[in-house]
Amino acid sequence: MSRTVEHHKTTAVDSPEALGAETPEASIDALGTLLTPSANSWWRGDTIYQIYPRSFADGNGDGTGDLRGVRQRLPYLKELGINAIWYTPWYESPLADGGYDVADYRRIDPAFGDLAEAEALIQDALALGIRTIVDVVPNHVSAAHRWFQQALAAEPGSPERARFWFHPGLGENGDQPPTHWPNNFAGPTWTRLTNEDGTPGEWYLHLFDPEQPDLNWSHPEVVQEHEDILRFWFDRGVAGIRIDSAALLVKDPALPEIPENPGPGEHPNTDRDELHTIYRGWRRVAEEYRDRAPLGGRALIGEIWLPDAERFAAYLRPDEMHTAFNFDFMTRQWKAEELRASIDLMRDAHAPIGAPCTWVLSNHDVTRVVTRYGREDSSFEFLKKRRGIPTDLALGTRRARAAALLTAALPGSLYIWQGDELGLPEVEDLPDEERQDPMYHRSNGVDPGRDGCRVPLPWSGQEPPFGFEPEGSTAPTWLSQPADWNTYTVEAQRKDPGSMLNLYRRMLEFRERDAALGDGPFRWLTASDHAGFGPEVLAFARADGFISVTNFSGEPFALPERAQLLLSSSPLEGGLLPADTTAWLRLTQHPSRTN
Ligand code: NOJ
Numbered sequence: 001m002s003r004t005v006e007h008h009k010t011t012a013v014d015s016p017e018a019l020g021a022e023t024p025e026a027s028i029d030a031l032g033t034l035l036t037p038s039a040n041s042w043w044r045g046d047t048i049y050q051i052y053p054r055s056f057a058d059g060n061g062d063g064t065g066d067l068r069g070v071r072q073r074l075p076y077l078k079e080l081g082i083n084a085i086w087y088t089p090w091y092e093s094p095l096a097d098g099g100y101d102v103a104d105y106r107r108i109d110p111a112f113g114d115l116a117e118a119e120a121l122i123q124d125a126l127a128l129g130i131r132t133i134v135d136v137v138p139n140h141v142s143a144a145h146r147w148f149q150q151a152l153a154a155e156p157g158s159p160e161r162a163r164f165w166f167h168p169g170l171g172e173n174g175d176q177p178p179t180h181w182p183n184n185f186a187g188p189t190w191t192r193l194t195n196e197d198g199t200p201g202e203w204y205l206h207l208f209d210p211e212q213p214d215l216n217w218s219h220p221e222v223v224q225e226h227e228d229i230l231r232f233w234f235d236r237g238v239a240g241i242r243i244d245s246a247a248l249l250v251k252d253p254a255l256p257e258i259p260e261n262p263g264p265g266e267h268p269n270t271d272r273d274e275l276h277t278i279y280r281g282w283r284r285v286a287e288e289y290r291d292r293a294p295l296g297g298r299a300l301i302g303e304i305w306l307p308d309a310e311r312f313a314a315y316l317r318p319d320e321m322h323t324a325f326n327f328d329f330m331t332r333q334w335k336a337e338e339l340r341a342s343i344d345l346m347r348d349a350h351a352p353i354g355a356p357c358t359w360v361l362s363n364h365d366v367t368r369v370v371t372r373y374g375r376e377d378s379s380f381e382f383l384k385k386r387r388g389i390p391t392d393l394a395l396g397t398r399r400a401r402a403a404a405l406l407t408a409a410l411p412g413s414l415y416i417w418q419g420d421e422l423g424l425p426e427v428e429d430l431p432d433e434e435r436q437d438p439m440y441h442r443s444n445g446v447d448p449g450r451d452g453c454r455v456p457l458p459w460s461g462q463e464p465p466f467g468f469e470p471e472g473s474t475a476p477t478w479l480s481q482p483a484d485w486n487t488y489t490v491e492a493q494r495k496d497p498g499s500m501l502n503l504y505r506r507m508l509e510f511r512e513r514d515a516a517l518g519d520g521p522f523r524w525l526t527a528s529d530h531a532g533f534g535p536e537v538l539a540f541a542r543a544d545g546f547i548s549v550t551n552f553s554g555e556p557f558a559l560p561e562r563a564q565l566l567l568s569s570s571p572l573e574g575g576l577l578p579a580d581t582t583a584w585l586r587l588t589q590h591p592s593r594t595n
Helices: 067-080 115-127 146-153 220-234 275-288 309-316 336-353 393-409 438-442 490-495 500-513
Strands: 047-051 084-087 104-108 131-136 190-194 200-205 240-243 299-302 358-360 413-417 537-541 546-551 563-568 581-587
Touching: 047 067, 047 500, 067 115, 067 500, 084 240, 104 115, 104 220, 115 131, 131 220, 220 275, 240 275, 275 299, 275 309, 309 336, 336 537, 358 393, 393 500, 393 546, 393 581, 490 500, 500 563
Parallel strands: 047 084, 047 413, 084 131, 131 240, 240 299, 358 413
Antiparallel strands: 190 200, 537 546, 546 581, 563 581
16 A cells, blocks of 8 residues: 555554553563544654755756656656655755755756746656655745845845845954854855945845845845745745754844853744744645645754754744754764664654654765765764765665664654665765765865765666666766766666665655554653663664664574564674664564553
8 A cells, every 4th residue: 555645554653652661571472452543743753865966866868857757757756655755855046055055946957957847847746655855944045036136236235135144344444244144055144245336335144155145034025025935935835944054044233242151042043933933834734735635734944053953842842843954863873872862852752742753864965875874973963074984885785775774763753865776885975076966065175065975876878877867868967977887777687686776665655654654652662571682782662562672782682572573774694684784574463461
């Protein structure tokens, strides 16, 4: 049975009490069919596939991916078993930051297609039961956006400039920037304009590239315009909005420097309390669409990087966003205690507000997971010198397989970055002249940037472009693919039963069919459930006797006997679960509890 738009798995809000999970006598057998139906809330447990349109598939043969390419490959995604697609920005853009510099939300960048093609893609996907999520980038626009162009043409103090953060400089000649806030891409955060007569002018704020001027969210037109953009895409059948840099929009108008240890809500440009009013407004827009068939609920999904889990979860209160990316988990080391702590931290933060967790191993901004997990230090941090760090790809791949099953079994929704289902490694040796990411250029190469995880996907054949382009096209791909990616192609992996692709397919098939997976109950299993479960062997139970076990111990592990093996990330060895492997099991007996 496959999930469709009209009919999809509905499961309960996590309720450990209902499982007796907190009582010492609770046993894994106590996890029965305790699911209760919930509202039309697909975002609580669906599998969402992230597409970077530039690098997914090229339909017109110019070396850049496009919407036609995605349309042609929808059957692949259906077969993979995903429920929704999140597209990184596909709007008109100079692509100074890969599309996160939006010039016009109501047009598609000509490199990717046009609005009619996007509408057709949304409908084609829907016909396969796949929802669409678009990316909205409210913190900033492109310098090419009409608002910024109008602001540049207008005088200091004009209404056109009031939509942004234009400010005179400090110091006698105004040649000092208004603040010394750090830039997310390294380098300056303010850029000074030159007046028409050649004299130096005002400064404008950009927390990212100078091509991405920050909007002033205390301006009512900025608020109104974004609510209209949401409606524009909801009206076209979009089911969810991924909100870019969601915690950065509001700035302290007094423009103070950042205090040494800012208390909650005290940072001048991050996580300010006024943000919640903005997202309550967005939620009201989403609610307008809630009951419209066939999509049902429309979801707001936040990109929120905040170290404080409680502050993070505050954005997920019932009248704000529906869910947000769990970066805490994504940036942790491949270590049992780290991942367990992260799972607990995030579940505890989400529980009081009834919001679902998300599980993410990577995305278009971070090092590919097989490369990261093959490093001695497998954590992730931006603006850290990360070039030339040795990695063991075989080990990283083994761990990435185990991580895939571990995350797919946790309660909540699952996000898959395109190419992770192929086990693609980070392309670390891209020629420097090909690198486009401002993060690389603005950090003077300290941060290798994000191009290495954005290389066009390999589909088939023995040499570049590996089926990325239509047959016979010879245009070089916008980033070059490694010559030895023939073993990573979809075509090659389809034929190999042990491939990453086939693991993902089986995993997602289970996730789709098995009511225990996705949203729903969860309980850690301990040594009192089975000898050896504990600090180095992370084991947990879901409903219906479903169990997930990940072995971090370095030693083979004896699994419970009363269990049927459903799937494992690497083959068992002599009946034992090898190191860096996850197994999914189902208890074969459910003796009723006697006490
Ligand atoms: C977060 C996005 O994921 C990233 O790719 C982008 O560069 C920044 N926000 C700025 O929009």
